[in-house]
Amino acid sequence: MTRLESIRRKRIHIWGAGNTYTYHKEDLQEYVPDIESIIVSNADGNPLSLDGIPVKQFSPAEERQENTFIIVCSIYYDEISSLLKESGYHIGRDFIHIRTFVTLAKLSTYSSGEHTFIDRKKNSDELLVILAGYKKFVWESVFPRLKRSVPEHMDVVLVTSGLVNEELQELCENYGWSYISTVRNNVSLAINIAITRFPQAKYIYKIDEDIFTTAGCFEAMRETYDRLTHDSKYEVGFVTPLIPVNGYGYVRLLELFDAVGLWEERFGELMYTDCYRHHRTIHDSPEAAMFMWGEENPQFADIDAMAEKLANRSFQYSICPIRYSIGFILFTRRNWMKMGMFPVKQHMNLGADEEHICKFCMMHARVMAVAENTIVGHLSYGPQHKKMEEYYRAHPEKFFPKVED
């Protein structure tokens, strides 16, 4: 039983009804479903209940109740802790500070969950985490592409969140990749578990199963990461390649390949977008996705040729200043730890990983850098899936890796 579980089985009281309590209210709701009471040093001036929880005054004379646990939400922790100790409470066993509690809770919920691990580790300092299991129809082209573009020395782990897939297990065996399947379907949890299982990995690439890699994309991303770290005035949050079906990448690529006019003729004003609040065409319209895969847009017809052109240009990157769709990113273990891993909440958290890393980058001044000497394909966003599946089946030549000479 984890420390969190053992605490949660006790009768929990909160000490403090002020700013610290308010600040951590959401954490408490997440990790402590039942709170018996809120203790205050002096009940005068406090309401009888807060958020539906009774408010009580601490009485030192009262004997310590067995099976009681107090979470202290106050900046006067030293004083409160002395009072509690005098009344027979033990720190850690019977009470704890809210910040320690939240850290413990996150550690135990964010990276531990039932899973199976087929270990083919090479102990590389670079790890590729592939999230897969739900778009079977693209595997025949996505994985051979990956096999071809992943540098030999790298560790690769394929993760299926919430399911076990024998076909993928077999593929991993053939390719020499590791495999993790988690019982709970939670993307953040799956990534956290994978990273935890590869403790030597300093650089982590995370990729979704509908991303079509190209030759040299890993190397270009890493080079961008290193050069920005050493030669720019930015701290790096993550590095990502140019992606045509992407709220940021589509603008840059249409600019770089001189196709802005073509887009605007068909879809109207070209704008960088978060994909949800404005200019949603790149996210909502299947025709827009097809256009970015080269339909009536000849420069975009062959992603490998585009990759070659970009690779031959001089070193170039840009900084994305808005929410970014993280289909394929490179970040460090250090940043993963600094951002408190990817958040795992009680409810499904589709998109929570993306929101969390973008927020971390912005608030901690670590840039979301786009390596502009490489490109990878992204099949489509949610609302485009159905038609893009048909498009994929009708145009295999666009997606399958080309036959090598």
Next chain:
Amino acid sequence: MIKQKQIVIWGVGAIQTDIEALFDLRVAYYIDEALNQKKERIAPLRHPLKTPDELKTQNKDLYFFIICEQEYGEIQQKLNNMGFAEHRHYVSYERLLFEYDFHELLDRIENQSQALWGLGKTFKDYNRYIAENFRRISFYIDEQMAPGMKSLDGKDVLTFEAARDRLRDVFLIVTSAYYPQIDIKLRSLGKKPGVDYISFYTLHVLTHHQTRLSKKFSFIDRRKNSDHLLLVLAGYKERLWEDIFRRIKAYTPSHYDVCIMSSGLYDIRLSEICQQNGWSYLSTGSNKISAIINTAIHIHAAAKFIFKMDEDIFITRGIFEKLLNTYKVFEKKERYQIGFVSPLIPVNTYGYVRVLEKLHLEAEWEARFGKLKYTDGLTHHYEIAQNYHAAMFMWGDGNRILKDIDSLSHELGGQPLQYSICPNRYSIGMILFTRETWMDMGLFPITAGNNLGADEVHICFYCMMSGKAMVVAENAVAGHLGYGTQTEKMMDYYENNIKGAHINVGTT
């Protein structure tokens, strides 16, 4: 403006029922692409139903659409594709509710006993919110639950029939999904929406607006009803006022509204400064920075462009014009929507790098303070935000060119228009944003304590998550005395090195 057009309501249900009643709209058509899923819950439609394609027209100004669905973004995209423009041709119900006199309604609800209709999903989902916001509930209505559940939290649970006589003493908040049908029942008793009852969802939006405003404030009103508003947060750094306000007086265009705000205190000297300069003065008893900014914007209803600055910001000649010009040029030329525009500020975790680059002072900085990097000032490369020697350096200590922000402003102002986009958390000592942006981000949030920093976190996060750029106008310069931990030393430095020094440059 919208009453002269044919009103089309997109999305029928609870929100549409209230919007029609609160604004007394004469609706021409409804659109609802998910009507079949709602059939059980809604009332018979009082106006024709159309498909979006049927309203495709050459004359876009014929219709005005009010979006009464939660999925605003999707519908917005459809309307954009049809050639309609936001605010000119369509609006979200949330935005429209800003135009409603919610104070009067909410005060009435607060001063009356309340009853709640519906103990289903909405009630459960918002249980805590309801407990916190509606403290005078006297009974509940729920047709399904009433026979089996006599009371909840000591209050009666009744059927509509059983509750009829008690309805005259309460304001009814409807949490039921069958609101359009309940509306008909209540109208048959002579009750009116917005007067006697309202949907919980509408009320939730109105309450959200109200809770972000100061409840008690004093306002000395010298408004000119300008569409440009300068808000100055002041009250805590009196030693700087002479210079700060002299600059504001010298450089603010005369047609602007200016409002000085002091959060948590009333200051007689600020009041006098306002009187002498023809500025408005807003003060609040409770110190919630977000609330006083929201209240000031709310009061200045005519203001479209809002400049917000702190009392330790030293503005320079032409700064307002330069910020506005950057806003307009950027909006026209770039492929980003704008969140806000800010001037170059030397003591700023983003601006310092740009200023040092422009003045070729990177090496001097690095020799004294280490690696030059864009920072948030809190998690890495702390010097610019935490070392007072760094603030002094950015005010010209040991380098001549930064000594004089007016000359710097003059020099950069003469260069071709230039701007950059800040990709990190930005210190919002001085920003320009629009009223629409303020409403779109749901105003500034109220948090525990004095809200210091909450406004900044909110607007930065909003910009990023809504795909809007934080733009820095690189031809405009403003001085910032120093960050919190630098303030004490910088106040002394100010007295000895900055005070009164620059104001004359370029003002004659």
